[in-house]
Amino acid sequence: MTAHARPGPGPRRRTVLTGTFAAGAAVLLPFVAPDRARAASGPVIADCATWGARPPSSPVNLLPTPPQKIIVHHTADPNVTDYSQAHAFELARSMQAYQLDVEKWTDTGQHFTISRGAYVMEGRHGSLAALTAGTRQVESAHCTGQNTVAIGIENEGTYSTVDPRGVQYAALVDLCELVCRQYGLPAYQIYGHRDFNSTLCPGDRLYALLPQLRQDVAARIGGDPTPPLWPVLSSGADGEGVRTLQLLLNARGAALTADGDYGPSTEAAVYAFQDAEHATPDGVAGLQTWNQLAAPARQGDSGTAVEALQLQLTAHGIPTDTDGDFGPGTRTNVTRFQTTRSLPADGVVDARTWSRLVA
Numbered sequence: 001m002t003a004h005a006r007p008g009p010g011p012r013r014r015t016v017l018t019g020t021f022a023a024g025a026a027v028l029l030p031f032v033a034p035d036r037a038r039a040a041s042g043p044v045i046a047d048c049a050t051w052g053a054r055p056p057s058s059p060v061n062l063l064p065t066p067p068q069k070i071i072v073h074h075t076a077d078p079n080v081t082d083y084s085q086a087h088a089f090e091l092a093r094s095m096q097a098y099q100l101d102v103e104k105w106t107d108t109g110q111h112f113t114i115s116r117g118a119y120v121m122e123g124r125h126g127s128l129a130a131l132t133a134g135t136r137q138v139e140s141a142h143c144t145g146q147n148t149v150a151i152g153i154e155n156e157g158t159y160s161t162v163d164p165r166g167v168q169y170a171a172l173v174d175l176c177e178l179v180c181r182q183y184g185l186p187a188y189q190i191y192g193h194r195d196f197n198s199t200l201c202p203g204d205r206l207y208a209l210l211p212q213l214r215q216d217v218a219a220r221i222g223g224d225p226t227p228p229l230w231p232v233l234s235s236g237a238d239g240e241g242v243r244t245l246q247l248l249l250n251a252r253g254a255a256l257t258a259d260g261d262y263g264p265s266t267e268a269a270v271y272a273f274q275d276a277e278h279a280t281p282d283g284v285a286g287l288q289t290w291n292q293l294a295a296p297a298r299q300g301d302s303g304t305a306v307e308a309l310q311l312q313l314t315a316h317g318i319p320t321d322t323d324g325d326f327g328p329g330t331r332t333n334v335t336r337f338q339t340t341r342s343l344p345a346d347g348v349v350d351a352r353t354w355s356r357l358v359a
């Protein structure tokens with residue numbers, strides 16, 4: 001389910017905030033590495049206590065792993081003209097109340113929320129502490145299939161036909177920069193919700209701003225902001241890309257013969273996978289399907305996804321044993337492939353390296 005999957009806001013209870021309460025916004029200061037400390041300090045992020053969150057309904061799950069990406073949402077709420085902090089905090093309480101009481105979730109779905117007045121707030125409890133640590137994340141509920149690997153940012157408003165306000169967009173850039181720095185993420189790993197699930201979120205206009213957002217973040221943290229470009233494979237296709245698709249589906253529970261032919265059984269497996277991950281069910285392996293399938297692979301990993309990687313390296317003229325174990329030899333060959341494609345030669349097969357392998 002998605003964090004913003006809720007009906008129109010209806011009348012929101014207005015609360016008069018006390019001075020102490022409203023002034024207590026937490027400032028996130030520390031960057032984890034000395035080279036990161038040169039950056040301007042991150043945005044002011046109001047933690048759950050500051051905006052008056054209720055306790056989670058059950059313990060929040062703190063994962064031992066850092067996120068791999070950022071996913072941008074809009075709340076699909078009206079584009080209000082109340083830009084106050086009081087309204088921002090009321091928004092955070094209203095979203096949490098809906099998600100606790102109606103959705104019956106543990107807590108707020110997303111990790112962070114940005115109001116139209118550009119106030120940045122913690123969503124699910126623990127998100128801010130995890131971000132500060134830079135090594136862990138809180139399991140979330142903002143994007144089916146991505147809730148253990150992606151930081152979710154909700155932007156108040158509906159951005160189908162209008163852009164977010166300039167100050168709100170600026171706060172989004174600041175927050176993305178901070179998340180990228182803290183977790184060591186590249187700017188190209190910033191996505192929109194519709195890159196994974198069947199949804200209009202984050203609206204056509206905010207979605208169209210994502211290339212700019214990646215560029216603006218990359219201008220601050222460095223790196224190439226170009227996101228992965230995936231082939232579109234469908235019934236009747238064949239080749240190594242199809243075999244990779246079959247093996248990645250097998251790594252997620254399918255039982256396909258990895259023959260490189262996109263026949264009826266492969267199409268059925270794609271449908272089933274799309275259905276399970278709330279992607280658009282069209283039986284075609286395109287953007288959403290690849291984005292959902294392409295989990296990073298690195299030294300120490302094993303299984304059919306590694307097998308797919310080794311077959312791809314061999315197909316690209318870098319002979320690699322197909323043993324399904326990502327050992328030092330496979331790592332060396334990954335760096336060789338990355339060098340030939342002018343990718344950072346880090347030996348980790350992330351979404352961009354996967355996309356170049358199957359292109």
Ligand SMILES: [Zn+2]
Pocket residue numbers: 002003004072073074142193199201202
């Ligand atoms: Zn969304």
